[in-house]
Amino acid sequence: DARVTQTPRHKVTEMGQEVTMRCQPILGHNTVFWYRQTMMQGLELLAYFRNRAPLDDSGMPKDRFSAEMPDATLATLKIQPSEPRDSAVYFCASGLGSGRMNTEAFFGQGTRLTVV
């Protein structure tokens, strides 16, 4: 059954360490989003890709965050160095998009990151 797969599901790391989160979008989807969810801020868009090209990463702290799509089946979100304030659930979503519109967005189960 088609689903967005995220790994790892949970990650606990020490401040200053590098964290890499991975996402496998639904096969055939050409748009990938990264969101961060916290109790205080709700869901925030960090970055999104269309056909593997980054279209908007304005929501992402550039000094420590980076997002890439090495190929159509893998998206990565990296934090280096990690800080306690990065603790959140990170969601990946995929969909089909053309022009300025997307169809339904499908979300992964999220990666719960705790930075101590």
Add this chain to the structure above:
Amino acid sequence: KQEVTQIPAALSVPEGENLVLNCSFTDSAIYNLQWFRQDPGKGLTSLLLIQSSQREQTSGRLNASLDKSSGRSTLYIAASQPGDSATYLCAVEAGANNLFFGTGTRLTVIP
């Protein structure tokens, strides 16, 4: 900037009751509106997607309406069940392919 508001923040109803969740957005220039469900510790599950040209969508016991001009959407749940307990989020797609999320309504259906 688009702002999405959901009222109420939390709602408890007895099983079997029909209920309505509300979503409002400040900028009517949207492409579509989507309702999601989130269970504790889980991802978001898409429930219904309404394109800007549509007025409503139905799926089983769920009916979502959209009034773009007034910046409002409602999610109607008929004959609520304990399994409907979750947080319900609405999101509008606007601007440069961005989904703007509300803060959600936490629904508890009491058996």
